[in-house]
Amino acid sequence: MPEDIFGDAVPPARRAPRKRAFTDRDRRTLHERLVDCAHNPDLYELAETLPPPGRTGRPRDYPDVAFLFFLAARSVLASARRAAAHLEDPEVWAILKAGVRAELGAVAAAGFPETGPTRSQWLRAQQRLREYSHDLWDTYRVLALDQALEQGIFPENEARSWSRPQRHQLIAADGTVLKSPTLARADQSVDMTTGEIRYHRVDPASVPQTEGGGTEVYGPKYVFFSARKDENYLSRVFLDSRYVPHLHPGGEAAVAVEGVIDIMSAAPGCMGVLYDGAFRGIHRDAIARYGGLVINKQHKGNEPQFYESLRPGRCIHELWAADGRIAEKVHFADGTAELVPVPIKRLERRGIQTFRWYHLLAIPCRHGVHEHRVAVGTTSRKGERPPGESDEERGFHRAEHLQQIPELTRTHQLVYPYRSDAESGHSQLDASLWNGRLISYGVEAQQLLTLGFVLAQNSTSRALYEEAALMFSHTA
Numbered sequence: 001m002p003e004d005i006f007g008d009a010v011p012p013a014r015r016a017p018r019k020r021a022f023t024d025r026d027r028r029t030l031h032e033r034l035v036d037c038a039h040n041p042d043l044y045e046l047a048e049t050l051p052p053p054g055r056t057g058r059p060r061d062y063p064d065v066a067f068l069f070f071l072a073a074r075s076v077l078a079s080a081r082r083a084a085a086h087l088e089d090p091e092v093w094a095i096l097k098a099g100v101r102a103e104l105g106a107v108a109a110a111g112f113p114e115t116g117p118t119r120s121q122w123l124r125a126q127q128r129l130r131e132y133s134h135d136l137w138d139t140y141r142v143l144a145l146d147q148a149l150e151q152g153i154f155p156e157n158e159a160r161s162w163s164r165p166q167r168h169q170l171i172a173a174d175g176t177v178l179k180s181p182t183l184a185r186a187d188q189s190v191d192m193t194t195g196e197i198r199y200h201r202v203d204p205a206s207v208p209q210t211e212g213g214g215t216e217v218y219g220p221k222y223v224f225f226s227a228r229k230d231e232n233y234l235s236r237v238f239l240d241s242r243y244v245p246h247l248h249p250g251g252e253a254a255v256a257v258e259g260v261i262d263i264m265s266a267a268p269g270c271m272g273v274l275y276d277g278a279f280r281g282i283h284r285d286a287i288a289r290y291g292g293l294v295i296n297k298q299h300k301g302n303e304p305q306f307y308e309s310l311r312p313g314r315c316i317h318e319l320w321a322a323d324g325r326i327a328e329k330v331h332f333a334d335g336t337a338e339l340v341p342v343p344i345k346r347l348e349r350r351g352i353q354t355f356r357w358y359h360l361l362a363i364p365c366r367h368g369v370h371e372h373r374v375a376v377g378t379t380s381r382k383g384e385r386p387p388g389e390s391d392e393e394r395g396f397h398r399a400e401h402l403q404q405i406p407e408l409t410r411t412h413q414l415v416y417p418y419r420s421d422a423e424s425g426h427s428q429l430d431a432s433l434w435n436g437r438l439i440s441y442g443v444e445a446q447q448l449l450t451l452g453f454v455l456a457q458n459s460t461s462r463a464l465y466e467e468a469a470l471m472f473s474h475t476a
């Protein structure tokens with residue numbers, strides 16, 4: 001039997017638990033996390049991109065970096081009220097002053113206010129920042145990717161094995177529904193006993209959403225994108241976060257595909273994405289054509305489909321698409337038949353701007369192994385193949401039925417669990433919200449919140465990276 005490049009899946013009972021034990025390196029005190037934020041150069045860079053206050057406006061007492069620090073601190077402390085109270089304390093405020101001294105120099109630090117702004121000053125500043133939340137994110141996406149590259153994620157000059165992608169060569173992405181700041185779904189209601197009309201504040205970004213398990217959550221949906229170099233829990237770098245508008249054509253998956261392609265176009269060392277079952281053939285197709293791998297699971301309802309009959313010499317080999325790969329229908333003497341996966345010798349990527357992917361099959365046979373190349377991962381359109389031969393004309397959803405890395409293989413078993421990173425990111429996001437619920441109404445305010453969350457997380461990732469680099473330079 002020829003060897004399969006992806007290896008046989010190990011039965012669940014024999015798989016070693018992959019969860020890593022919590023260690024000291026995963027621990028970071030609130031104080032340390034605030035220090036991490038204050039020393040993140042990206043906060044200062046972002047503040048630079050905000051337009052100066054209008055000539056008619058009052059001069060501001062606080063530079064914008066103070067308010068960006070507040071956004072990150074709010075995520076660390078899981079509450080705006082707590083953040084405001086903490087930053088009014090000169091001892092906590094000194095954390096930011098030290099950051100300003102390190103990033104902008106002694107002169108800037110000397111002119112920096114001695115205590116934090118009042119709560120009403122925060123609220124006014126946030127209102128102003130809200131107008132720039134899209135611009136801030138546009139700037140920050142670039143900075144976040146730079147940070148990732150600096151930390152050794154998506155290296156451009158590293159060997160890339162399409163059949164064995166490494167964790168730091170892949171994006172982990174996932175959609176999540178945040179809990180609406182209010183349970184109200186309509187802006188007024190009538191009390192049935194008194195007839196009184198009540199007015200409610202409604203979050204314009206929230207809609208009823210069905211989550212993976214089938215439970216309904218009311219809130220706005222966001223897709224988060226992250227990557228990491230090492231195992232350390234806090235070393236993840238968040239690359240992007242995107243709002244999924246209600247009734248957006250294609251929904252979450254379409255927003256995710258756009259985000260993945262944007263990251264891939266800016267980071268040539270990125271090999272693709274890990275995603276859950278929300279990615280179907282059409283989404284795999286888009287990313288595979290762009291040159292990326294999609295590592296996700298097969299849709300449960302996919303039945304095996306007849307693919308083709310091969311007739312080399314006097315042989316007949318009946319090939320089917322099953323479980324995301326080519327299988328041969330083997331007939332037994334007792335009249336039964338079974339679909340046996342055909343060993344894959346190689347996963348090939350071909351093309352320059354638009355890519356095609358192939359499995360080089362090694363079909364076992366008593367007359368000697370037959371090699372046979374089958375396109376996978378994309379669904380060819382009319383005009384891309386000789387007339388009548390495209391997948392579209394044949395009605396074969398190739399990207400849906402033939403995966404680049406088939407699900408029931410050892411490689412998939414080893415690589416797909418990296419996706420759980422995306423899920424643990426969501427639980428950290430929930431933990432950064434007071435009672436796990438949003439406080440912000442509308443996409444603009446929520447994007448400030450997601451920016452604060454991502455800034456806080458990435459600040460710690462950067463600090464850990466720099467600490468490790470320092471330790472290495474001392475021991476080397």
Ligand SMILES: [Zn+2]
Pocket residue numbers: 312315316317364365366367368370
């Ligand atoms: Zn044969």
